[in-house]
Amino acid sequence: MLSLLSYVANGALTGLLYALIAMSFVIIYRSARVFNFAQGEIVIVGAFLVWTFMSAFDLPVWVSVPLALLSSLLLGVLIERLILRPLVGEELFAFVMVTIGLLIFIRGVVLVAWGPEVRFFPAVLPMAAVKVGPLVFDRALVIGAAVTLVVAAAASWFFNRTQLGLEMTAVAEDHQIALSLGISVKRSIAVAWGISGLLSTLAAIIFLNGKGMTFLASDIGFAALPVALLAGLESIGGVVLGGLIVGIAVGLAAYFLDPIFHGGVAAVFPFVIMVVILLIRPTGLFGWKTIERI
Amino acid sequence: MLLELNNVEVVYSDVILVLKGVSLSVEAGQIVALLGANGAGKTTTLKAISGLLRSEDGKVTGGSIRFQGVPIHAEEPQNLVRRGLVQVIEGRRILPHMTVEQNLLVGGKVQKGRVERRQMLDKVYGYFPKLVNLRARVSGYLSGGEQQMLVIGRALMAGPRLILLDEPSLGLAPMTVTEIFELVERLRRQEGIAFLVVEQNANVALAVADHGYVMENGRIVLYGTGPELRENEDIKEFYMGMSISGHGKSFKDVKHYKRRKRWLG
Structure with a gap:
């Protein structure tokens, strides 16, 4: 019983980490209507940036982390500016292909720049486990869960309450209306890519804290995909709930199914959920459906 | 001009x-x-x-x-x-997924600041009092007339x-x-x-x-x-569907007429 509780609680925490990455998908999708398949690669670039500043350049944490966050923000803006903006007005298919191309390209750059060997990601967050009663948690994941909740609340406030956020939501709704009201659609999209880049590095720090990593850690991007789809690609709040659902479901799968199938079910379970969602409800739980008035 | x-x-x-x-x-x-x-x-x-x-x-x-x-x-x-x-x-x-007030605030993008935007909002509500009660409503669910007022207000x-x-x-x-x-x-x-x-x-x-x-x-x-255009026979024919004698004309007649005659000959 205790171990079941532990699986569920740890699943929920991991789910919230996925939610943070899913949020970086959602923020781009909301404004640009582009699904960035290369999101996981941006996470890994953020991770290597932190590693470079801290382990290679030996800079202190309080310099390295802000520097890495800033660099990944700029990376997001740069990708939008150089690769996505020239495509504005093209077919959706062009965007899908270009973000897949971007994925392969960044993976190549990461391999060339940082090599294929295992690097140890510095322990930015404290490593000691958190004990709650009989349960034991990874401290980075607990902090990560808190960060996710704070970021989600902040993003929700930003998109619903602030003028710039409302304008970005308007861009998400309809590019032409946004244009007609004097909003710079290009600027909104660039801001979204910047925020998304920053969130990716934040997620990298939580995910890889004190662990070994290679360029393959970018697979976390795909793990977050089912969360974004379950939530619906427009909903910030939905992402948190989606993360919890997927995380807990994975925890349950690990507890009940893995012993039967000798492991591995938990790893593919998010994707099983994803296929089911796409079949039943393609807009996700909280995604924007076309409103048909009754 | x-x-x-x-x-x-x-x-x-x-x-x-x-x-x-x-x-x-x-x-x-x-x-x-x-x-x-x-x-x-x-x-x-x-x-x-x-x-x-x-x-x-x-x-x-x-x-x-x-x-x-x-x-x-x-x-x-x-x-x-x-x-x-x-x-x-x-x-x-x-x-459609934003509330009435959010729609209006987005329309105030070019206003200098928050204060000016709020003043403008009050002014718009003055012209469209119906929208005041609907301010927190998701605009996709408004009636057609309300939506038209919202876009003009915006x-x-x-x-x-x-x-x-x-x-x-x-x-x-x-x-x-x-x-x-x-x-x-x-x-x-x-x-x-x-x-x-x-x-x-x-x-x-x-x-x-x-x-x-x-x-x-x-x-x-x-x-x-x-007033000139309202009295213009061609306008009456094409847009109001009336013949010179004042009787309603069917669409078919108008269409036929239109085929015969082009504007400005």
Whole structure:
């Protein structure tokens, strides 16, 4: 019983980490209507940036982390500016292909720049486990869960309450209306890519804290995909709930199914959920459906 | 002169010539109607003015468009909104997942700051008291008439000198249409806002318009003051479906007539 509780609680925490990455998908999708398949690669670039500043350049944490966050923000803006903006007005298919191309390209750059060997990601967050009663948690994941909740609340406030956020939501709704009201659609999209880049590095720090990593850690991007789809690609709040659902479901799968199938079910379970969602409800739980008035 | 179009030509996708030399003008505080059948080029004319044309692969290839004396055919829409020229796109294009108040606040983008935006919001609520009670409602669930008021209110939030209003009567009940045109007239009178209104419903548009233009096949084919156009036999025939004797004419008759006679011979 205790171990079941532990699986569920740890699943929920991991789910919230996925939610943070899913949020970086959602923020781009909301404004640009582009699904960035290369999101996981941006996470890994953020991770290597932190590693470079801290382990290679030996800079202190309080310099390295802000520097890495800033660099990944700029990376997001740069990708939008150089690769996505020239495509504005093209077919959706062009965007899908270009973000897949971007994925392969960044993976190549990461391999060339940082090599294929295992690097140890510095322990930015404290490593000691958190004990709650009989349960034991990874401290980075607990902090990560808190960060996710704070970021989600902040993003929700930003998109619903602030003028710039409302304008970005308007861009998400309809590019032409946004244009007609004097909003710079290009600027909104660039801001979204910047925020998304920053969130990716934040997620990298939580995910890889004190662990070994290679360029393959970018697979976390795909793990977050089912969360974004379950939530619906427009909903910030939905992402948190989606993360919890997927995380807990994975925890349950690990507890009940893995012993039967000798492991591995938990790893593919998010994707099983994803296929089911796409079949039943393609807009996700909280995604924007076309409103048909009754 | 607030707005002046001189011999404007518009091409879509580099090949399709849609406007073939359109000239028209709107003075400050005027209501000007732009009439014409479907596909005559009315909406294209509005988009050429507001700069939205470029987002649809259209280009002004000839002539000049001046707003307050300054050429604007290459200007970005956001700069035009800032200078007081706002288009209300046809089809009641609200932001459906946002609330009424959020829609309006987005419209106030070009206002200097929060305080100015709030003042403008109060002013808009003054003109559209119905929207006050609906402020927290998700706008996708409003009725058609309410949505039309919302999009006009949203344009008002920018504090415009000229509103390009595209088919405000589309799909609305006659009572609602009258209400909307009364509001247009009031906004002109009290705020001094000029309107260039595209309409299929010639009767209701000409009732408030100072003057009007009739378009056909990408050209202006008729010009006159509101009352002149209302009395014009061709307008009566085509837009009000009345014959000279005052009896209603069937669509078939009008169509036949139209085939025989072209505007301006």
